[in-house]
Amino acid sequence: MPELERALVTLGQNLDYPATPNLSGAVARRLAEGHRPSRPLLRRRSLVVALAILAVAAGAAMAVPQARSTILEWFGVGGVTIRYVEELPEVPKASSELDLGDRVSLAEARRRADYDVLFPELEGLDRPRIYFRDPPAGGMVSYVYGSEAAPKLLIQQFAAGGVLKKLVAGATEVDFVSTRTGSSVWLRGQPHDLFFLDASGEYQYQAGRLVGNALVIEGRGVTYRIEADIERGEALRIAESLR
Amino acid sequence: MVGRPLSEAELVERAKHGDQDAYGELVHAYQGIAFRTAYLLTGNGADAEDAAQDAFVKAFYALSRFRAGAELRPWLLQIVANEARNRRRSAGRRVNLALRVEADPLSGGAAPSxxxxxxxxxxxxxxxxxxxxxxxxxxxxxxxxxxxxxxxxxxxxxxxxxxxxxxxxxxxxxxxxxxxxxxxxx
Missing domain, CATH: 1.10.10.10 (Winged helix-like DNA-binding domain superfamily/Winged helix DNA-binding domain)
Incomplete structure (x- = not known):
């Protein structure tokens, strides 16, 4: 092992760790009391964006009571799985927040992501606020346009192997469309909500319907998600401008 | 007659069927590395304890998804790391580690000057x-x-x-x- 790596191992052995608490006792007590862990909300003070539409009902697919929600059909596009349910479950209001990660420059996002990060080169679009978060594996880059309180457009990209889930109500329109970037699906109509599968395999709420309809595209090993209160043609123009 | 200690795979199998004592043995075996992992990712002892504890509880209920024959340690640490990173994000702080005061920088060798x-x-x-x-x-x-x-x-x-x-x-x-x-x- 080279010298620097050996020095790091030695450093690890000399770190000032607090004494290990009696976790086995505490865990045993919680299990005996039947405590299940609450699903943590993915928040960060500096970058939590309040959703404009709090009335959106959302919840993790795994938490949907069978009596209230029947999965009628499902299919997948890239790293997104779409499930039809008869009724979207309710979710606490506090969950209506969007965790996008660290605020970064485009150059930093491109440096940190494990794939080629595209940027929309469309005349008329303002400069977005750019965020990076990891997980999902490979990182997720988000462009937010408009104010934090009322975003107008959200563009996200992540490695297609990621595991984002989208839950849609039965009346949401779902159409397959083709774009220069790759195969895609257009979601329009009733609210749809986005979920992230954490490292433990638990579904965590990541974003609700932020601003409107959504175009989800898979191409070049990356999934792109364009969400705005716009129609399909405009979303496709944005998708086609990704460079 | 004293029976042989159960192997890790046997403990996992029992825990999967709800045996909390078997799971307790697994927690005891991995609590040290779990806590240190959480500490390195949160930089805070209290957050690390909460993260590790929550992770072990969450892992118990997720054991049905643990693949037989897979390595338990990284599977557990993955859950710990996720809990720890969520807490660090919420706190919005950087991790700043420190050395023990009595750190022995040349451990293993002859007494240095x-x-x-x-x-x-x-x-x-x-x-x-x-x-x-x-x-x-x-x-x-x-x-x-x-x-x-x-x-x-x-x-x-x-x-x-x-x-x-x-x-x-x-x-x-x-x-x-x-x-x-x-x-x-x-």
């Missing part, structure tokens, strides 16, 4: 400062791979990364550490 010890101690402090200054994603892979002495594969599973990503982040992290140490030596 005070001057040699002082120099080695300064080098460790410089290395720690450089680790603390690493970008988060590089700091995390360096911490798992070297400070916790996980294998590359375990590091990948723990942090939910592809192995290639671990390699590239380690490479970038080590290069940055070398640069920092050259600056501090100059």
């Amino acid at each position: 005070p001057e040699v010890n002082l120099l080695a101690g300064e080098r460790q402090s410089a290395l720690l400062a450089a680790v603390n200054a690493l970008p988060e994603e590089q700091q995390q892979v360096v911490a798992c791979r070297y400070l916790l002495e996980l294998t590359e594969e375990e590091t990948a599973v723990t942090l939910g990364l592809r192995r290639g990503t671990v390699k590239s982040r380690l490479s970038r992290g080590l290069a940055r550490l070398r640069e920092q140490l050259e600056v501090s030596d100059a």
Whole structure:
């Protein structure tokens, strides 16, 4: 092992760790009391964006009571799985927040992501606020346009192997469309909500319907998600401008 | 007659069927590495304890998804790391690690002179400062791979990364550490 790596191992052995608490006792007590862990909300003070539409009902697919929600059909596009349910479950209001990660420059996002990060080169679009978060594996880059309180457009990209889930109500329109970037699906109509599968395999709420309809595209090993209160043609123009 | 101790696979199988005593033995076996992992990722003892405790509770209910024959340690550490990173994000702070006061920078060798010890101690402090200054994603892979002495594969599973990503982040992290140490030596 080279010298620097050996020095790091030695450093690890000399770190000032607090004494290990009696976790086995505490865990045993919680299990005996039947405590299940609450699903943590993915928040960060500096970058939590309040959703404009709090009335959106959302919840993790795994938490949907069978009596209230029947999965009628499902299919997948890239790293997104779409499930039809008869009724979207309710979710606490506090969950209506969007965790996008660290605020970064485009150059930093491109440096940190494990794939080629595209940027929309469309005349008329303002400069977005750019965020990076990891997980999902490979990182997720988000462009937010408009104010934090009322975003107008959200563009996200992540490695297609990621595991984002989208839950849609039965009346949401779902159409397959083709774009220069790759195969895609257009979601329009009733609210749809986005979920992230954490490292433990638990579904965590990541974003609700932020601003409107959504175009989800898979191409070049990356999934792109364009969400705005716009129609399909405009979303496709944005998708086609990704460079 | 005293029976043989149960193997880890047997304990896992029993825990999967709701045996909390069997699971307690697994928690006891892994609580040290779990807590240290959480501490390196949160930089805070209280957060690390909460993260590790929640992770073990969550893992118990997720055991049905644990694949028979897979390595338990990285699977558990992955849950711990996720809990820890969520807490660190919520706190919005950087991780700043510290050395033990009685740190023995030349452990294993013959008793060094005070001057040699002082120099080695300064080098460790410089290395720690450089680790603390690493970008988060590089700091995390360096911490798992070297400070916790996980294998590359375990590091990948723990942090939910592809192995290639671990390699590239380690490479970038080590290069940055070398640069920092050259600056501090100059």
